[in-house]
Amino acid sequence: MIVQALIDQGVDTVFGYPGGAVLPIYDEVFQQNSIKHILVRHEQGAVHAAEGYARSTGKPGVVLVTSGPGATNAVTGLTDALMDSIPLIVLTGQVPTFMIGSDAFQEADTVGITRPCTKHNWLVKETDKLSGVIHEAFHVATSGRPGPVLVDIPKDVQFANGTYTPKAPSTSHYQPQLKGDLAAITELVEAIEKAKRPVFYTGGGVINSGPGASQLLRELVEATGFPITSTLMGLGCYPASGDKWLGMLGMHGLYEANMAMHGCDLMINIGARFDDRITGVVDMFSPKSKKAHIDIDPSSINKVIRVDIPIMGDVGHVLEDLLKIWKSRGRKTNSEAVAKWWKQIEEWRAVDCLKFNQKGTTIKPQHALARLEALTKDHDRYICTEVGQHQMWAAQYLGFDDPNRWMTSGGLGTMGYGFPASIGVQMAHPDALVINVAGEASWLMNMQEMGTAVQYRLPVKQFILNNERLGMVRQWQELLHGERYSQSWSEALPDFVKLAEAFGAKGILCDNPDDLDDAIMEMINHDGPVIFDCLVEKHENCYPMIPSGKAHNEMIMGENVDTQMAIDKDGAVLV
Amino acid sequence: MSALKIKKGATSHSAYNLRPNFSDVIERHTLAVLVENEPGVLARVIGLFSGRGYNIDSLTVAEVDHTGHLSRITIVTSGTPQVIEQIKAQLGRIVSVHDVHDLTVEGASVERELAMFKVAGKGDHRVEALRLADIFRANVVDSTLESFVFEITGAPEKIDAFADLMRPLGLTEVARTGVAALSRGD
Numbered sequence: 001m002i003v004q005a006l007i008d009q010g011v012d013t014v015f016g017y018p019g020g021a022v023l024p025i026y027d028e029v030f031q032q033n034s035i036k037h038i039l040v041r042h043e044q045g046a047v048h049a050a051e052g053y054a055r056s057t058g059k060p061g062v063v064l065v066t067s068g069p070g071a072t073n074a075v076t077g078l079t080d081a082l083m084d085s086i087p088l089i090v091l092t093g094q095v096p097t098f099m100i101g102s103d104a105f106q107e108a109d110t111v112g113i114t115r116p117c118t119k120h121n122w123l124v125k126e127t128d129k130l131s132g133v134i135h136e137a138f139h140v141a142t143s144g145r146p147g148p149v150l151v152d153i154p155k156d157v158q159f160a161n162g163t164y165t166p167k168a169p170s171t172s173h174y175q176p177q178l179k180g181d182l183a184a185i186t187e188l189v190e191a192i193e194k195a196k197r198p199v200f201y202t203g204g205g206v207i208n209s210g211p212g213a214s215q216l217l218r219e220l221v222e223a224t225g226f227p228i229t230s231t232l233m234g235l236g237c238y239p240a241s242g243d244k245w246l247g248m249l250g251m252h253g254l255y256e257a258n259m260a261m262h263g264c265d266l267m268i269n270i271g272a273r274f275d276d277r278i279t280g281v282v283d284m285f286s287p288k289s290k291k292a293h294i295d296i297d298p299s300s301i302n303k304v305i306r307v308d309i310p311i312m313g314d315v316g317h318v319l320e321d322l323l324k325i326w327k328s329r330g331r332k333t334n335s336e337a338v339a340k341w342w343k344q345i346e347e348w349r350a351v352d353c354l355k356f357n358q359k360g361t362t363i364k365p366q367h368a369l370a371r372l373e374a375l376t377k378d379h380d381r382y383i384c385t386e387v388g389q390h391q392m393w394a395a396q397y398l399g400f401d402d403p404n405r406w407m408t409s410g411g412l413g414t415m416g417y418g419f420p421a422s423i424g425v426q427m428a429h430p431d432a433l434v435i436n437v438a439g440e441a442s443w444l445m446n447m448q449e450m451g452t453a454v455q456y457r458l459p460v461k462q463f464i465l466n467n468e469r470l471g472m473v474r475q476w477q478e479l480l481h482g483e484r485y486s487q488s489w490s491e492a493l494p495d496f497v498k499l500a501e502a503f504g505a506k507g508i509l510c511d512n513p514d515d516l517d518d519a520i521m522e523m524i525n526h527d528g529p530v531i532f533d534c535l536v537e538k539h540e541n542c543y544p545m546i547p548s549g550k551a552h553n554e555m556i557m558g559e560n561v562d563t564q565m566a567i568d569k570d571g572a573v574l575v
Numbered sequence: 576m577s578a579l580k581i582k583k584g585a586t587s588h589s590a591y592n593l594r595p596n597f598s599d600v601i602e603r604h605t606l607a608v609l610v611e612n613e614p615g616v617l618a619r620v621i622g623l624f625s626g627r628g629y630n631i632d633s634l635t636v637a638e639v640d641h642t643g644h645l646s647r648i649t650i651v652t653s654g655t656p657q658v659i660e661q662i663k664a665q666l667g668r669i670v671s672v673h674d675v676h677d678l679t680v681e682g683a684s685v686e687r688e689l690a691m692f693k694v695a696g697k698g699d700h701r702v703e704a705l706r707l708a709d710i711f712r713a714n715v716v717d718s719t720l721e722s723f724v725f726e727i728t729g730a731p732e733k734i735d736a737f738a739d740l741m742r743p744l745g746l747t748e749v750a751r752t753g754v755a756a757l758s759r760g761d
Contacts (some may be wrong), residue, residue, distance in 0.1 A: 111615060116626050120670035123614065140670055173611075174670050299664035302657070 001127070001164050002091065002153070003028045003035060005134040008167040011035055011062050013053060013427050015046040019066025020106060021093030024158035029064075038427060038456060041448040043070050045420035047077020047148075048446070051086045052424030055407045056382055058210060060087035060141050061424065067093045068106030071152075072113060076414060078148045079117040083411025084233060085208055087146035089137050090118075096156040097125050110152045119147030125154065127162030135167050144176030145297040146208055176296060180313030180321060188268070188292045188309050189326045195266035196337035197289075197344075198226045201249065204233030204410070205271015205295060205315050207403045213316035214238070214403045217270065220323055224333050227345055229257035231272050232395055233410040240399030246345070250278045251546050252392040255353035255555055256345055258544075261286050262552035263344070269293040271315045274304040275411070284551035294318045353544045354396055355560045363513050365390065365465045365536040369397035369437070372463060375520050379433040381405065382425045386418040386442030389471035389542045394437040416445030419462060423449055426458040433461070433524065440466040440533075441490055450503040453529040461523050462531045467538045468493060475541045480548070496533035503529075511535035603632065604659050604679040605686060605756045608648040611671040612638050619669050620648055629662050630654060633688075633731070633753040645673065651731075651754050676758070683759040689752045690734045695722040696745035704744045711737050722747075 002025050006014065015038045018026045029037050040046040043065045050061025065074055071092040081088045095104040111123045120140050122133050133151055141149045192198065200221060206213050214237045221228050221244050228238050229246040238245055247254030249261055261267065267289045272278070274293075279285040282304060292309035293301050301310045311318055326332075358367040369390075383398055384407040385391040391408055400406050407425060409417035422436040436443075443464050453460050473488040500507030506526050510519040510533070523530045543558035610616045617636055624631050633651040652662060659677070666675045678684040692713075694704045701723075708715065708725050711733070717724035727737055731754055738749060 112618070115615065115619060116622050145668075173673050297668060299661060299668050301664070303661055303664075 001131055001162065002134065002158070003032055004164060005131045005167070006062060007032075007034045009135065009138045010059070013038060014062045014064050015040055015049045015053070015424065016064030017041075017043050017046055017066065017070060019068075019070050019093065021067035021095060021155050022064060022070075022091075022153075022158070023093075024155065025064060025091070025093070025153075036427075037064070038423070038452065040420065040423075041451045042446065043073035044076050044416065045423070045446050045449045045452065047074050047081065047088065047090065048414075048417050048420035049424035049427070049449075049452075050088050050090075051077065051081050051084075051417075052384060052407050052421030053428045054086050054088060054424075055421070056404050056425040057428045058404060060089055060138060060146075063088060063090040065090070065092055066106065067095055067110065068108045070106075071108055071110040075114060075117055076412075078114055078150065080409050080412040080414045080417060081148040082117050082119065084409065085146050085204060086148065087141040088148035089134070089141055090148060090150045091134075092150060092152050093158070094123065094152045094154040097154045098156070100154065110150070114150050117148075118150045119145075121150040121152065123152045123154075124157055127157050127160040130157060130162060132165040135165065136170060136172055139170040139172065140174060143170075143174070145205075177312060178296075178314040178317045180294065180311040180318035182321060182325075184309055184311045185318060185321050186325055188311065189322060189329060191266050191290055191292065191309065192224060192226075192268070192326060193329070193332040194334060195226075196334055197260075197264045197341040198224070198266040198268065198338065199246075199260045199264040200226055200228035200238075200268050200270060201230075201261060201272055202228060202234045202237050202270045203231040203272025206234055206237035207271075209271065209296075209315035211403060213271075213314075213319060216316060216319035216323060218242075220319060223323075223326075223331065225335070225338060226268075226333075227260055227342070229253070229260065231275065231278060231410070232408060234272060235395060235406045236400035236403045239401035241401055246349075248395050250275075251280070252396070252542055252544065253546075254396070255351050255544050255557070256348040258546065258552040258555060259348045260345055264289045267291045269295075269307070270319070271295060273297075273300045276304070279304060280546045280551055281549055286552070351557075351561060353555075353557055353561055356558060357560050358513060361512060363511065363516060363534060363536045365393055365467070365540055366397055367513060368463075368465060368516060368534050368536060369393050371516050372435070372437075372520055373398050375517065376433060376435065376524065379524070380429075380431070382407065382422075382429060382432055382434045384408065384418040384422040384425060384434070384436040386436070386438040386445075387413045387415045388439045388442055388473075389467075389475065389540075390437055390439045390442075390465045392472075392542045393465070398437075415442040417442075419443055419446050419460075420449050420452075422460040422462075423452055423456075423458055426453075426460050427456070434459070435461045435463050438462055438464045439471060440464050440468065440493060440496075441470050444494075447499070450500070450505060450529065450531075454504045457528065459526070459528050459530075462529070463523070464496065464531065464533055465536050466493070466496070466533050467536050467540070469538055471540070472542065474539075478541070479545075496531045500529075500531040505529040505531060507531045507533065509533045509535070598657065599655055601653050602656060602659060602679075603651065603653045604677055605684065605754060606650045606652065606663065606666070607676040607678055607756060608650060608666055608672060609674040610646050610648060610669075611673065612644045612646040613671060616646065616671045617648070619671060620650075620666065623665055623669065624650075624652075624662075627661075627665065629658065635753040635755050649753070649755050678756050678758055681758060684756050685759060686730050686754050686756040687728055688731050688734055688754050689726070689728045690737075691716070691750045692725045692727070692738065692741050692746060693722060693748040694725065694741050694745050695747050697721060700744045704741060707737070707740050707744075713737065
């Protein structure tokens with residue numbers, strides 16, 4: 001019955017790990033061919049793989065794990081998916097109903113433990129209700145602001161026979177509003193017509209709203225000619241090669257993007273949530289701007305930043321109405337003022353905040369990513385990352401022209417996310433080039449999934465920027481904790497080439513900038529999983545950076561960037 | 576580093592020093608939350624309050640519509656206007672929540688609470704307690720030669736006042752139901 005419900009929901013892939021309390025379901029999985037089951041090596045890996053699958057396809061990811069430790073191991077992935085609004089359906093086995101509460105073997109209060117880290121969860125105690133709940137779980141996970149849901153199924157409920165409820169449009173009371181309020185949208189159109197220094201601030205909500213929303217966003221940006229920046233989660237909703245693109249904003253965002261956010265007079269937030277890594281000090285965040293916020297989740301609006309024009313609704317629906325109203329009113333913008341604003345932005349751009357100097361025989365991580373970008377950008381490419389410096393550098397130096405091509409743990413910042421995510425992405429896109437940009441410390445957190453990659457012949461490329469440090473921790477200790485490098489140095493790292501070989505995969509070591517291109521080509525051309533151990537500069541810091549307690553116009557830059565002049569001058573312009 | 580002008584050996588700095596400067600006037604609001612009557616729904620609501628650091632001054636819950644599977648949770652909470660708005664929005668997005676009403680801002684409403692007080696004493700104290708109970712329209716629901724149990728219904732302020740008066744007269748135990756509230760009119 002469970003497998004039938006999944007098939008009816010269009011599921012083709014399930015990530016999971018069997019155990020005592022899910023054996024009846026696994027027995028059903030064995031006796032069918034419609035759904036492919038991917039056996040991971042750890043339940044956390046199953047959830048991240050499902051996240052990668054979901055993020056790269058727009059479809060919900062499905063996970064099947066057992067009770068007790070199976071469920072508790074899934075908790076980090078659930079929390080990650082909740083923070084980044086990734087639709088997941090996680091099915092967990094549970095001890096039989098008559099044993100619940102008796103501290104049975106592999107019993108855990110799964111719905112209790114996962115209540116705060118799922119969008120919703122269910123414990124199903126009657127077999128007749130099982131299929132209906134699974135269909136409702138898909139509805140809840142994918143409607144409104146997407147998120148992970150969990151269905152806990154006791155073993156006796158799995159064994160019993162019951163009536164199957166076919167999939168039907170949900171009749172539950174949970175039906176989030178998709179259309180925005182037209183009066184509020186009209187107010188935003190009026191603001192767009194008058195704005196002198198506008199900026200689009202976009203986020204993961206655009207991508208969650210579907211490819212249509214990204215298309216509408218592109219049309220709006222091109223038609224208005226306004227500059228656009230995006231959060232980490234929103235990369236790809238507007239092409240990085242587009243001329244209105246300012247790059248990512250935030251703590252490690254680009255100078256021009258953060259300066260534009262600080263100096264704008266109209267900020268149009270589309271599907272982003274004013275995260276603390278974006279705003280910096282709230283009191284000094286874009287002090288002079290009128291702010292509009294389009295979000296499907298009412299609790300995101302006015303949570304951190306008071307906005308002037310709140311619009312509750314789905315990004316795609318709201319943008320469609322916005323474009324319609326704006327066009328019907330004559331497609332007006334204050335083009336003269338906007339041209340002046342662009343001139344200002346060009347000056348900020350000229351600072352070239354991502355400039356770095358690759359010299360000597362040690363590879364700079366920025367250089368490694370710049371070469372990776374140059375050699376892979378024309379491929380059908382998907383990028384995952386772990387969490388840390390390499391993640392920020394990847395966001396800065398790799399360009400994304402389409403949505404759903406960039407899988408990263410933004411909200412929760414889960415080290416160990418990227419490798420299993422890359423497995424999920426590769427499952428969904430078997431012929432694509434899937435690269436996980438990693439740091440060696442993050443990568444080791446879920447390295448057991450090498451077994452999965454090899455077993456299913458998934459040619460995922462693990463591009464490890466190895467600085468033998470917890471780079472971001474080290475950077476903060478250098479900048480903020482008096483250079484006391486407490487526990488941020490990994491001793492006894494494995495030989496990654498031998499490690500790859502031990503799993504039956506290919507390992508490549510590169511420690512010389514002159515060999516880098518050839519080594520990357522070797523990685524791309526190898527038909528199978530690769531661990532690429534790229535030994536990089538050990539003490540490189542990630543810049544630009546908005547230090548804590550500072551505003552967007554008080555960034556610190558890398559040593560190669562001449563900032564002082566630019567900041568003084570721009571500060572004067574903005575005050 | 577020089578760019579930050581932080582001395583070597585300085586104490587830590589955090590990126591979480593980001594408190595926004597909103598109004599800090601604390602308001603008290605009574606919220607009526609209609610929820611699906613299903614296992615765990617109260618835990619969802621309470622978990623939201625504890626997880627996000629909101630206050631609960633009082634909370635009552637009971638099924639109000641058996642056929643519709645609906646329970647009504649009445650929560651009295653306090654916080655800045657910003658926090659109250661967040662609480663309502665966060666409650667509203669719980670999947671099992673059907674409706675959230677802020678009775679404090681949605682026109683006039685009536686609030687009632689039931690409480691029981693055990694007052695032990697002899698002589699004048701006993702007589703005085705009985706006299707005051709009469710003034711407050713509290714009923715005696717249990718009586719021994721050395722104690723009374725009073726039952727009183729009213730707005731929370733009335734019950735607070737009664738408690739204040741009973742304390743010097745030998746108040747030994749209090750049980751309060753928490754606030755139930757309805758909006759006035761239709």
